[in-house]
Amino acid sequence: MHTPSELSAVLDKLAADDGFREHLLGDPVAALGSLGISISPDTIPAVRRLPSKDVIASDRDNLHNSLVSNLRMVPFILSGGTV
Secondary structure (H helix, E strand, C coil): CCCHHHHHHHHHHHHHCHHHHHHHHHCHHHHHHCCCCCCCHHHCCCCCCCCCHHHHHHCHHHHHHHHHCCCCHHHHHHCCCCC
8 A cells, every 4th residue: 555645745746747747647657666656567557647737736635535545546546537
C-alpha cells in the first residue's frame, strides 16, 4: 500500500507540474519511481488519462481522503477517475 505522504506528493505534482503529468502518462513506473514510489507495471491501465490540474487542485482533499483508503490509488488516478 502507498502511504498518505506518497499520495500527497503525487496529487501535488498532478495539480501543478505539467512535466510530471506528461511523464506519468508516458511512463508511469519511471515517473512514480522519481518520487520513490514503486508500482508494478501490471497495475497500470493500458489507456491512461488524467483529471485536469484544476479538478485535482480543487478536489485535492477529497481525492486524498478517498484514495488513502483505496489500495489502488495510482491506477485510479491514471484512469482519470475523480471523486
